[in-house]
Amino acid sequence: MRYYRYAAVFVLALTALLFSGITYVTTPAQTAAPRTISEASVVKVTEKDGHGSGVNIGNGYVITAGHVADGNAKAKLKTSDGREMDADVLWVNKEYDIALLRAVGLPTVGSSLDCRTAKAGEEIQAAGNPMDLEFVSSFGRIAGDVRELGPWRQVLITDITIVMGQSGGPVFEADGRVVGITVGVASATLPGGIIGATPSLTGFGMVVPSSTVCMLMGRA
Template identity: 35%
Template sequence: MTRPIQWALLGLILFAFSLPVSARMLPDFVPLAEEHSPAVVNISTTREREGGQTGGHPDFEGSPFEDLFERFFGAPPGGGRGEGGEGRMPERSSLGSGFIYTEDGYIITANHVVEGASEVVVHLSDRRVFDAEVIGKDPQSDVALLKIDADDLPTLELGSSDELKVGEWVLAIGSPFGFDHSVTAGIVSAKGRNLPTENYVPFIQTDVAINPGNSGGPLLNLDGKVVGINAQIYSRTGGFMGLSFAVPIEMVEDVVMQLREHGEVTRGWLGVLIQEVTRDLADSFGMDKPAGALVARVQSDSPAEKAGFETGDVILRFNGIDVPNSSALPPIVGRTPVGTEAEVEIRRGEETKTITVEIERLPDDVAAERGGRQPEQEERAEPQSLLGMHLEPLDAAQAEELGLDGGLVVTEVTGNPARSSGIRPGDVIVQFGRHSVDSLEELEEQIEDAGTGRTVPVLIQRDGNPTFIALRIPSE
């Protein structure tokens, strides 16, 4: 090799290493977009709206972007109201995304894209338009399956969200604000995210730019395989703020299979209300570190009650699968086939034990039991002060209304440790440690038995919901 060529090669190597890391490592998204965009579809729906409701796309009704939607797609005559400004509103169009699952026309999208629609129309990348049949919907996972009458369609291959790594590049294709086949990219920010309004979906969190109209579209890895469907954003403005959430494709695939075969989705049901194990609660239970799902209530006539679960149990493993936190348990149970006998490892007091439970079908109308407002009493006993709070016994009428066997009502929080533990007036103390609380005398004895300087798990009922808190008994 001649000296000029050697110097030239050396110069190229030095130039390559002088580039920023981001320039050397950034993937090429062009082949992904060109190859997989044809299998992504635009979905438009038509809904009838009652008077007084806002129109447009369900993702941004009432948001700052509603006016933008009106500019692009037009407002209904008369400012959006029917004759006389009242009654049933004219039908309105909304937009979403989806992708072709099979060559013969099955299409996956988000449930909220087609929920309540009187008409669903699918627009393909080659400009063909089809009326779609809704095969099935599952609101709990926000997945819907459509069918159009077509053959030899381009499809997307399903990948694995389980194999996704935080920091991995992902790509979204969809129709934000009706701009079809828009491509955005980002990274996986987190996995297994539990959102306040969702119980059964361990969302994939990304920083991919997702906006109204992207819902139902695919989230692709760098191999071009679908790892999730874009479902939600977290926003204080109505637009993208760097927090997007996708339904993992393993859950999507399970839901789609059930919708194709049965037209509905069945889920496993354990029958417990759970909460997170905080560091203080872990200390109160004698655990080395926070882990598992803490049982705050065992629902009546549930599989858990039949199997012998108790309030205060901490679920650590379910059928051999670790339960690192409370949000991990519902999806695990939900995927368990109905009728399966599951081995559940729990911590109860100082012991670890295994309970066998037969999983039943999740009832359609499962809802949290909520207590009503406490009735005013003409005569009340003088409240007594313990651990920085005034307490009085729960009378029979209050107990019946709240669905409790007994307890003590917190009438006032006067100091610590109650205040620092988060106890509020109106809370009902139901259990102290692993013992029920039926009278002030019992609670005093339980406090004395617990000893000073210890952290004790205390079960309270607040607004009808059971919650454990960690309360530290002061040292004398």
């Protein structure tokens, strides 16, 4: 019995010693991350020839594709909660296919731009307004590194399904920050001689990386 009493006292003493020496350290998971808005920052951009998509980056500024805003001094925006407002087209860069708009009435805080170039294999989410659908997302990965392709000076290849109306929409990384802007999709020309055949869109979308957007905005 004396042995068991000694053993119990030893265990209690050891426990007290261990817990009295514990130091609590803040881990990265406990550190506050940069605030992100994600899907709520997506807008629909309507102009005289159709519509596209865009993303509110805060303080009334909206990024969209250059070809969505090109030739227009103004555009109309619609937010995911149904509000509509006019926006001024501040500038359009045709070489990189990026435009900057500004509107009064948008939430002051928007999604954050991650001024980097995403790498092949990264998981992403592309949000926008494809065809007659509003405020939907598709999911996939970066499928190829940045390159000059077609009319675009710098784009990333993705394996996300992109169709008309999504141009200008944001591409989000896992933490909700914007790593790119959708600008186009690959098209496949079908072999001749097929009755009724028409060119078809593929499942590869083109995205201008946020590093390029930040450079155009003087943030790099």
